[in-house]
Amino acid sequence: MNLDKKLKILISSAKYDVACSSIYLKNRNFLNLGYSSKCVPLLKVLFSNACIYDCAYCINRKSNNIPRATFSVNELVNITISFYKKNYTKGLFLSSAIIKNPDYTMEQMIKVVKKLRTKEKFNGYIHLKIIPGVDEKLIEEAGLYADRLSINVEFPTKKSLKFLAPDKEPESIQKPLIVSSKKYIETISEVKKYKHAKLFSPAGQTTQLIVGATPESDKKILSFADKLYKDYKLKRVYYSAYIAVNYDKKLPTTSESQIRENRLYQADFLIRLYNFRIEELFEKSERLDLKIDPKTKWAINHPEFFPIEINSASYDELIRVPGIGIKTAKLIIKARKLSSLNFDNLIKIGVLLKKAKYFITCNGKKYNNLERSTPLFSINFSKEEDKTECFSL
Numbered sequence: 358m359n360l361d362k363k364l365k366i367l368i369s370s371a372k373y374d375v376a377c378s379s380i381y382l383k384n385r386n387f388l389n390l391g392y393s394s395k396c397v398p399l400l401k402v403l404f405s406n407a408c409i410y411d412c413a414y415c416i417n418r419k420s421n422n423i424p425r426a427t428f429s430v431n432e433l434v435n436i437t438i439s440f441y442k443k444n445y446t447k448g449l450f451l452s453s454a455i456i457k458n459p460d461y462t463m464e465q466m467i468k469v470v471k472k473l474r475t476k477e478k479f480n481g482y483i484h485l486k487i488i489p490g491v492d493e494k495l496i497e498e499a500g501l502y503a504d505r506l507s508i509n510v511e512f513p514t515k516k517s518l519k520f521l522a523p524d525k526e527p528e529s530i531q532k533p534l535i536v537s538s539k540k541y542i543e544t545i546s547e548v549k550k551y552k553h554a555k556l557f558s559p560a561g562q563t564t565q566l567i568v569g570a571t572p573e574s575d576k577k578i579l580s581f582a583d584k585l586y587k588d589y590k591l592k593r594v595y596y597s598a599y600i601a602v603n604y605d606k607k608l609p610t611t612s613e614s615q616i617r618e619n620r621l622y623q624a625d626f627l628i629r630l631y632n633f634r635i636e637e638l639f640e641k642s643e644r645l646d647l648k649i650d651p652k653t654k655w656a657i658n659h660p661e662f663f664p665i666e667i668n669s670a671s672y673d674e675l676i677r678v679p680g681i682g683i684k685t686a687k688l689i690i691k692a693r694k695l696s697s698l699n700f701d702n703l704i705k706i707g708v709l710l711k712k713a714k715y716f717i718t719c720n721g722k723k724y725n726n727l728e729r730s731t732p733l734f735s736i737n738f739s740k741e742e743d744k745t746e747c748f749s750l
């Protein structure tokens with residue numbers, strides 16, 4: 358098979374992994390290249406799609422009759438370097454189906470990243486997937502060359518994992534998480550003590566959960582994600598709406614809605630960055646509302662908390678207002694030290710007034726243009742948002 362065809366197959370086979378759609382670079386040599394804090398593309402590819410496992414939800418499972426391909430180490434190294442030099446990509450996201458066994462697969466992937474770093478002096482970003490069930494030593498080696506490691510936990514319960522991925526033992530996923538987070542934490546303290554110590558997997562580790570292939574509620578998924586963040590110091594949990602690529606009686610026949618995936622991201626942000634407790638987002642149901650974002654929903658359900666006076670509210674109160682984010686709350690606090698703020702000032706600061714106006718006052722006054730006759734509870738907030746606004750909390 359020629360290399361172009363192989364590349365096409367192995368890029369296409371990687372597209373269902375969401376654990377890295379793009380990256381924000383703040384470190385390494387990109388600073389020298391002028392790419393500081395910029396969203397950049399990665400070459401997202403599998404080393405092989407010829408899997409020996411048979412996970413029900415996966416396009417690459419062994420029982421599917423699809424074109425199969427496997428790179429050699431040199432082929433993938435050369436492609437990565439060529440794309441990088443032509444400025445097509447700024448890094449590599451490398452995953453793989455399991456060929457022969459987990460250790461053999463991981464060894465091939467490590468050979469690729471090791472050669473890139475040591476022989477080719479590749480300074481681009483590398484995100485490397487850990488294969489479930491690999492030896493501890495291979496995880497330790499992977500973290501020396503990759504910026505970020507990740508392992509897909511896939512489901513929030515062992516029962517669901519065993520049901521849909523019968524070849525994967527829950528322990529084969531948990532152990533790499535433990536090893537890699539322990540190593541990461543160890544090297545953080547070494548870096549503080551010794552000048553030349555190097556961080557293990559400096560951009561930390563992430564995971565992915567599939568949503569909608571199994572019956573777990575949003576509350577269950579977010580509670581599990583919260584535990585993952587705390588137990589393994591994860592940088593991110595990615596939620597992937599189930600896509601029906603296979604026919605299998607174990608699976609739903611239709612794909613999960615993208616809106617549910619967006620709601621989970623919004624709720625995840627509220628819990629991690631906005632000090633919401635999980636219970637606050639699930640007061641009446643274990644599912645998030647698909648018609649309205651969780652922060653606005655909470656605000657509507659808690660009229661006793663509002664209106665918030667912009668010129669005196671605390672930071673914690675400000676970030677509870679729909680349309681005011683972390684950045685804008687900080688700017689409000691800074692700006693009001695100089696003079697009291699009005700609604701025009703808030704627009705300039707970046708507050709989403711179309712949402713916030715229902716929940717705030719400026720110097721005791723409500724927003725002038727707000728039609729008093731429109732009761733808050735009859736406003737259809739869902740019309741005001743679209744998918745691109747999913748992080749506008």
Ligand code: SF4
Pocket residue numbers: 408409410411412415416417418419453454455522
């Ligand atoms: S091990 Fe990975 S590639 Fe193989 S079938 Fe399961 S999910 Fe797909």
